[in-house]
Amino acid sequence: MVEIDNLDVVVNGSASIHHVKFILTLSLQIPALILSFLIFLFFITNQVHLRKLQNQALLVLFIVNFIQLSSNISLLVHFLRLNRISPATGTYCKFWVYLESTLDASNAFLAAVISIQRHTLVFQPNILRIRLKRYIFYYSPLCFAFCYPAIFYLGAVIFYHCDDSQWNFELNMCGDTICYLSNNQILATYDWIVNTALPIIIIIFANATLIIRVIEQKHRRQQTISWSKQRRMTLQLLSISSLYLVTWIPSIVSGLMQQVNATTSLYDIQENYISDLTYLICLLLPWMCIGLVPDFKKWLLKQFHRIKRPHNTIGGIS
Template sequence: MATISVQRHMLIFHGHFLRISWMRIVLHNLPLLLCLIYPMMFYFFAIILYPCDGTQWDYTSNLCGFADCYLLFNKILGTFDWSFNNGLPMVVNALANIALIVRVVRQKRRFQHALTWRQHRRMTVQLLAISSLYIIAWAPSLIVGLVQILGYPTFLAQIQTDFFLDLIYIVCLFLPWVYLSLLPELIRWIKELFRHGQGRNLVGPTRTIQLETRL
C-alpha cells in the first residue's frame, strides 16, 4: 500500500513516464515485485532460519506458537523489522496520500483553475480513510513493540498480546469495505451484475390451438 501510494503521484502527475517500456518496468513493476519477494526472504531468515532455543514454540499461548524470537533476543534485527518493515510503510502511506491532496490543490491554484471542494472531496475522503485505517490498526502495536525491544520488554505486554496485535487484522477486514463505500461506480456495477444474473419469469397470454380430427 505504501508503494502504491507513492506510485499514485507518478500516475497522476507524470503518467507519460509509463509509456516508456523500461521506465514502466523500473518505476512500476519492479517495486511491486520487490514488495512480494523481500518480505518472504526476510521473514524466512528471521523466523525459520534464525537460531532459537525452541521455547518460542508455545502453542498454548494466545498467539498460537509465536515464533518471532528475534524480537526478544536481537534488538538490532527487531528494531529494524518494526521500524523499517512495518513503521516506515505506515508513515510513507499517510504522508504520500496527504502530499497528493496538497499537490492537486496547489496545481489547481497554479494554473488558476477553479477549485471547488466538491470536485476533490471524494479523492480526499478516500485517501484519508485508507491512511487512517492503517494508522489506527498499526500505530498502537508498533509503538508498544518498539518500547519493548528498546529496553522495556514487559511494557503493556498483556495488552499487546491480547489486543494490539489482533488490531492489525482490521486492515484486512475493513479495507475492502472502505474501497466499496468510496467507489459508487463499483457498487452500481455489482448491482447491475446481480440484476442481470437473476432469472426473469415472463407472464403473458397464451394461445391454445385446438386440432379437429375428421374421420
C-alpha cells in the same frame, strides 16, 4: 489454593475473550471472502478497467489481501475456536509466523508503494506511458513490495535456528516469540524499523504531501488540472491509508512503550487487543473496493438487480 483459583480465572477469561474474537472474526471473514470473489469476477469480466494503472496496483493489493483472508485469518479462527495451538509443534508455529509476518509486511509495503506512485499518476502520468519507465517506476516497486518480505522472513523465521521451547501454544501465533526477536537484537530492531514502522511512516508522509500538492496545483494551474478526477484518486488513496494508520499506529506506539518501559500489563493489552487491530486491514479492505472502484459498485448493483428481477413468463393462449 488461591493461586489455582486465580489461574482458573485467567484461563476462563482468556477463553471468553477468544470466543468473542472468534465470532467477530468469522462474521467479518466470510463476507470479506465473498466480496473478494466478486471483485476478482468484476476485473475478469471487465478487463478494460485493468488498463488503468491505479487499478492494477489495487488488484495486486486485493490478491495479497485475499491470501491473508483465506489462509492467515483461517489459522486465527482455528486457534480462537480451540483456544489453543493445534497442532502444537514448532514447525506449525514457524509456518504461521512466516505466513503472517510476510503477508502483513507485503500488505503494508504495497500500500506505501501505491501511496508514492499516486504522486506520479496524478502529477506526471506521461512518464508511465513509456514502457521501460513503467516497468522501472511502477511494476518493479510492486514486485519488490511482494517479494522482499517473503525472502526476508524466509531467512529470519524459517531458516533461523530456533528452540521449540520458546513457543507458547496457548497464545495467538504461538506467542509471537520469533527466535530472532529474543536472540538477535540487531535483526529484531531492523525488522521493527524497516518492516513495520517504515511503511507506515511512508504512508503518512506520502499522503500528507499528496494532499498539499493537489491543493497547491488546484490553485496554481486549475485550468490544466481535472480537479474532480484528482480529488477522486486522492480520496481513494486516503481511504486505504486511513485504515492502515488506524490499525498500525497503536501497535507501533505500544511497541515503543515496551522498548522504553516494558511491563506485564502493557504486554497483556498489546497481546489481547492492540495487536489484533491489524487483522481489520484484510477484513475491511474488500469493502473499500466499493468506493475505490466506482464502476465496481455499478456492476455489483447491476448483478444484484439481475438476480432479483423476476423472470417474465408467457402463458399459453387457449
